[in-house]
Amino acid sequence: MNTKTLLGTVRRNATPQVILSIILGILLVYLVLVPIVVMLQETVIVHAMERFQIPGSRVGDFSTRHWEWMFTGENSYAFLYSPLMNTLAVSMSLALLSLVIGGALAWLVVRTDMPMKKLISNLGIVPYIMPSWALALAWITLFKNRRIGGSLGLFEFITGIAPPNWFSYGMFPIVVTLALHYFPFGFMLIGGALRNIDSQLEESAELLGASRAQVLRRIVMPLVLPMVFSTFLLTFSRGLGTFGTPAFLGGPVRFTVLSTLLHANLVGQRPGMGYIVALVMILFGMLVLYMDHKVIGARRSFVTISGKSGMSGLVRLGKLGKPVAVLVVVFLLSVTVVPLSVLALETVMLIPGTYRLSNFSLHYWLGPVSHSIGLATGEPGILRNPDVMRALGNSVRLGLVTAAICGTTGMLLGYTVVRLRGRRLSRYLDQLSFMPYLMPSIAFGSIFLALFAVQRGPIPSLYGTFTLLVIASSVKYLPYSSRAGIGAMMQVGPELEEAAVMVGARWTTRMRRIIFPLQKSAFFSGLLLPFISAMRELSLVVLLVTPRTQTATAITLRFTDRGWYPYSNAIMLLIVVTILITTIVSRKLMKTDLAKGLGG
Amino acid sequence: MARIELKNVTKKFGSVAAVDNLDLVIEDGSFTTLLGPSGCGKTTTLRMIAGLETPSDQGEIWLGDRCLYSAKEGHYVPPAQRKLGLVFQSYALWPHLTVFDNIAFGLEIAKLSRKELTKKVEHIASVLFIGELLQRFPNELSGGQQQRVAIARVLVMEPAVLLLDEPLSNLDAKLRMDMRAELKRLHAETQSTIIYVTHDQLEALTMSSQIAVMNHGKLQQYQDPMTVYHHPANIFTGDFIGNPKINLLPAEAIQADGGVQVSIGSLTTEIAGARMPENIGTEPLKITTGVRSEDFRVATEASPNMVRGTVYSVLPAGSQFYLKVKLEEEMITVTVYEDLHLNIDDPVWISVRSDRVKCFDETGLLIWRN
Numbered sequence: 001m002n003t004k005t006l007l008g009t010v011r012r013n014a015t016p017q018v019i020l021s022i023i024l025g026i027l028l029v030y031l032v033l034v035p036i037v038v039m040l041q042e043t044v045i046v047h048a049m050e051r052f053q054i055p056g057s058r059v060g061d062f063s064t065r066h067w068e069w070m071f072t073g074e075n076s077y078a079f080l081y082s083p084l085m086n087t088l089a090v091s092m093s094l095a096l097l098s099l100v101i102g103g104a105l106a107w108l109v110v111r112t113d114m115p116m117k118k119l120i121s122n123l124g125i126v127p128y129i130m131p132s133w134a135l136a137l138a139w140i141t142l143f144k145n146r147r148i149g150g151s152l153g154l155f156e157f158i159t160g161i162a163p164p165n166w167f168s169y170g171m172f173p174i175v176v177t178l179a180l181h182y183f184p185f186g187f188m189l190i191g192g193a194l195r196n197i198d199s200q201l202e203e204s205a206e207l208l209g210a211s212r213a214q215v216l217r218r219i220v221m222p223l224v225l226p227m228v229f230s231t232f233l234l235t236f237s238r239g240l241g242t243f244g245t246p247a248f249l250g251g252p253v254r255f256t257v258l259s260t261l262l263h264a265n266l267v268g269q270r271p272g273m274g275y276i277v278a279l280v281m282i283l284f285g286m287l288v289l290y291m292d293h294k295v296i297g298a299r300r301s302f303v304t305i306s307g308k309s310g311m312s313g314l315v316r317l318g319k320l321g322k323p324v325a326v327l328v329v330v331f332l333l334s335v336t337v338v339p340l341s342v343l344a345l346e347t348v349m350l351i352p353g354t355y356r357l358s359n360f361s362l363h364y365w366l367g368p369v370s371h372s373i374g375l376a377t378g379e380p381g382i383l384r385n386p387d388v389m390r391a392l393g394n395s396v397r398l399g400l401v402t403a404a405i406c407g408t409t410g411m412l413l414g415y416t417v418v419r420l421r422g423r424r425l426s427r428y429l430d431q432l433s434f435m436p437y438l439m440p441s442i443a444f445g446s447i448f449l450a451l452f453a454v455q456r457g458p459i460p461s462l463y464g465t466f467t468l469l470v471i472a473s474s475v476k477y478l479p480y481s482s483r484a485g486i487g488a489m490m491q492v493g494p495e496l497e498e499a500a501v502m503v504g505a506r507w508t509t510r511m512r513r514i515i516f517p518l519q520k521s522a523f524f525s526g527l528l529l530p531f532i533s534a535m536r537e538l539s540l541v542v543l544l545v546t547p548r549t550q551t552a553t554a555i556t557l558r559f560t561d562r563g564w565y566p567y568s569n570a571i572m573l574l575i576v577v578t579i580l581i582t583t584i585v586s587r588k589l590m591k592t593d594l595a596k597g598l599g600g
Numbered sequence: 601m602a603r604i605e606l607k608n609v610t611k612k613f614g615s616v617a618a619v620d621n622l623d624l625v626i627e628d629g630s631f632t633t634l635l636g637p638s639g640c641g642k643t644t645t646l647r648m649i650a651g652l653e654t655p656s657d658q659g660e661i662w663l664g665d666r667c668l669y670s671a672k673e674g675h676y677v678p679p680a681q682r683k684l685g686l687v688f689q690s691y692a693l694w695p696h697l698t699v700f701d702n703i704a705f706g707l708e709i710a711k712l713s714r715k716e717l718t719k720k721v722e723h724i725a726s727v728l729f730i731g732e733l734l735q736r737f738p739n740e741l742s743g744g745q746q747q748r749v750a751i752a753r754v755l756v757m758e759p760a761v762l763l764l765d766e767p768l769s770n771l772d773a774k775l776r777m778d779m780r781a782e783l784k785r786l787h788a789e790t791q792s793t794i795i796y797v798t799h800d801q802l803e804a805l806t807m808s809s810q811i812a813v814m815n816h817g818k819l820q821q822y823q824d825p826m827t828v829y830h831h832p833a834n835i836f837t838g839d840f841i842g843n844p845k846i847n848l849l850p851a852e853a854i855q856a857d858g859g860v861q862v863s864i865g866s867l868t869t870e871i872a873g874a875r876m877p878e879n880i881g882t883e884p885l886k887i888t889t890g891v892r893s894e895d896f897r898v899a900t901e902a903s904p905n906m907v908r909g910t911v912y913s914v915l916p917a918g919s920q921f922y923l924k925v926k927l928e929e930e931m932i933t934v935t936v937y938e939d940l941h942l943n944i945d946d947p948v949w950i951s952v953r954s955d956r957v958k959c960f961d962e963t964g965l966l967i968w969r970n
Contacts (some may be wrong), residue, residue, distance in 0.1 A: 293850050493690060493692065495690055498652050498686075500705065502650065502680060502681050502684075502686050503680055503705060503706030503708050503710070504679075504710065513705075516695045520692075520696065
């Protein structure tokens with residue numbers, strides 16, 4: 001092959017999709033895979049604060065001490081094994097519990113003639129769009145006992161009964177509140193799978209004499225089983241990486257899980273041990289990713305793509321219909337409206353723990369800097385507090401920028417993955433962009449801490465910058481957008497673009513005039529989830545924020561740490577309201593569909 | 601001049617050759633059909649002509665005296681500069697654009713003035729009877745209308761060659777019949793060169809001036825429809841073309857005085873003027889014969905030189921009747937054009953039209969052409 005042919009070959013193969021895929025591939029490798037190597041490296045060197053614990057060592061020396069302390073040392077039970085056991089127990093139980101709740105809801109809404117389905121469907125996703133630890137804050141407000149000092153919980157105030165410790169703090173409330181946050185996964189994903197089952201499959205079974213129960217057990221269950229399992233894994237891995245809830249509810253009784261352990265290690269200047277914890281979490285994340293791939297891999301397309309299906313006769317609930325619906329609505333209200341009201345109530349009671357009308361005050365919202373009351377000395381009301389306002393601004397900005405980056409990248413990723421379908425490059429890109437989905441959030445955050453803490457080659461240290469938050473959030477939430485992008489691109493046949501190629505439309509013209517207009521709704525759906533996630537996320541950014549780049553979520557942590565619950569509750573309410581308004585507006589204006597990006 | 605020539609063109613996907621060393625000349629003004637089963641390389645060939653695929657570093661593609669692709673020279677002309685029009689199987693109408701905008705898209709890219717553009721779009725729309733539909737969206741059109749729009753979108757660019765990729769496969773049977781006639785008319789009126797891809801042998805027979813039969817990326821036969829039908833170059837072509845399928849029957853051949861005598865079981869016939877290949881000795885040659893269903897003669901009573909068979913099944917089809925007949929060891933399909941009032945298990949007597957029997961050697965190639 002002479003140079004001329006070679007050049008020709010290169011030019012012809014260098015189609016926009018190939019160039020794009022290479023750029024995206026390099027970026028993803030750098031942002032997803034390289035950090036893991038960096039973390040490994042961090043675990044085997046001596047850091048500034050650690051040289052006193054390792055006699056005769058200097059900063060930067062090679063040392064396997066961290067691994068020894070964590071895995072074989074005399075304190076390894078407290079350092080690693082006990083938090084690990086706690087984490088697995090919590091994640092397992094919350095995944096099971098949320099699966100049961102979500103699955104049952106999905107079945108009721110999709111497969112039965114229960115009334116009030118629309119209301120229930122809408123209410124059913126609300127817990128998911130709230131920050132995960134909003135329920136934890138509400139739980140504390142309700143069931144606080146005297147252990148952490150200060151004021152009474154609402155429950156004790158009303159009944160006079162002090163809730164026991166196991167009920168107020170630790171594993172039990174962590175599992176319950178997280179399950180109540182994550183059950184919408186099961187609701188949406190299993191609901192989608194149930195909806196996609198071709199009714200003919202069930203009808204043929206019925207015609208062969210199978211009873212309703214048999215159809216459910218022999219036909220429906222096996223068909224949705226991969227999705228059930230996938231949902232379980234997804235929730236499980238979310239449980240691994242969540243930080244806020246175990247920090248708030250576990251802290252008072254020293255119930256430690258990996259995420260709080262990781263946080264404590266990194267905040268306490270023990271990066272070597274911290275990164276080991278992160279690696280352990282990533283290992284579990286990978287395991288989950290691998291299992292998900294094994295179980296659902298080929299079936300995924302079956303579940304998400306097939307659209308056409310009639311609905312066979314719904315299961316008749318008869319007289320039970322109404323009571324069941326009412327029960328479901330009451331349940332959903334009690335995990336959404338009730339906790340938010342409790343939070344709201346707390347913010348307007350001047351003296352915490354005294355729930356009387358005479359105690360009503362907007363002090364925590366609008367009050368001036370005060371020195372007179374015992375709580376929160378020197379802190380102005382939330383709406384007059386420049387720190388809080390800046391943090392809220394940061395959150396909205398983070399949400400918007402992340403959404404824009406994710407939406408655009410997700411669409412381009414969808415484009416390249418679908419256009420290069422069948423090639424190895426396409427498969428790698430698809431898998432690489434999906435990896436952050438199942439990575440424990442806090443471990444993922446620590447990855448970026450490791451990567452950008454110091455200058456590496458031409459890339460400057462980004463610690464303490466807003467850019468770092470944007471990068472971390474964009475990569476973490478990219479899977480939502482890339483799922484939506486890939487799903488939408490599947491519907492756009494290559495001929496639609498080739499027809500434009502035939503008349504000489506350039507790539508940019510094709511994107512602008514053909515691909516983008518066809519993808520609009522999917523594109524906006526791909527924006528919404530990253531926006532919501534970036535707005536309400538704490539676990540991912542908790543390690544990355546500095547006072548200047550504080551987000552609204554991170555600032556709540558500052559207030560809860562000091563026991564200033566009215567403030568953290570008020571901020572929580574602001575976050576929830578922002579998210580709710582965005583969701584509703586974008587649903588009305590852009591016809592976005594939250595479930596689209598979730599179809600992992 | 602819109603003559604297309606492919607020299608030595610190969611396209612590999614991975615290690616599989618979708619098109620294997622293809623040489624093909626498509627004459628100016630012809631209606632040439634690329635025919636074959638799915639995966640035979642016909643669409644890939646069309647897409648290489650269009651420029652949407654490039655050959656795997658080998659061969660050349662010419663349009664008249666203009667080189668479109670040459671591996672040796674490293675030469676490649678991008679699709680839009682080839683001045684070829686491609687109509688896709690799915691029509692590929694842009695769902696978010698009106699019919700007008702769909703047709704006008706290419707002209708816009710070519711930066712035509714609004715006035716000229718409108719004139720051209722309206723003209724082509726009236727030629728194809730879609731003038732009333734210009735403001736509609738594709739999903740508001742019937743299949744036939746969508747197809748016209750797809751053709752209009754291509755014709756408005758005044759292509760040198762029209763490439764059609766299975767354009768009728770998404771239409772229902774009746775509409776397909778109408779569109780065949782219209783496409784043929786379009787060809788006659790515009791006198792353009794058309795390259796047409798299909799897997800439907802009947803479509804190929806009814807519409808083409810030339811048929812290129814392909815299988816496994818290789819050209820099997822390239823001739824006019826009647827020759828391809830009556831003188832298939834090999835078993836594959838004979839078997840692929842014709843409905844009902846050709847009857848392939850094992851036979852033996854020996855040299856006789858006036859030609860070659862062929863025995864299909866006890867049914868014998870003579871191919872006049874034919875000569876056995878040299879150097880095969882005196883043993884009868886084992887061959888495969890191909891007999892089309894209409895090339896049998898059928899009698900309801902015993903007659904000389906006919907062999908008795910048994911009716912296995914009768915399939916009336918209006919203007920003709922298909923019979924499945926058990927003839928000695930073989931099951932054959934026979935077409936008759938009158939109602940013989942036959943029932944299952946009735947005896948029938950069969951002979952063949954000797955001038956229509958096709959003989960293939962053990963490699964599947966046609967031996968004698970009578």
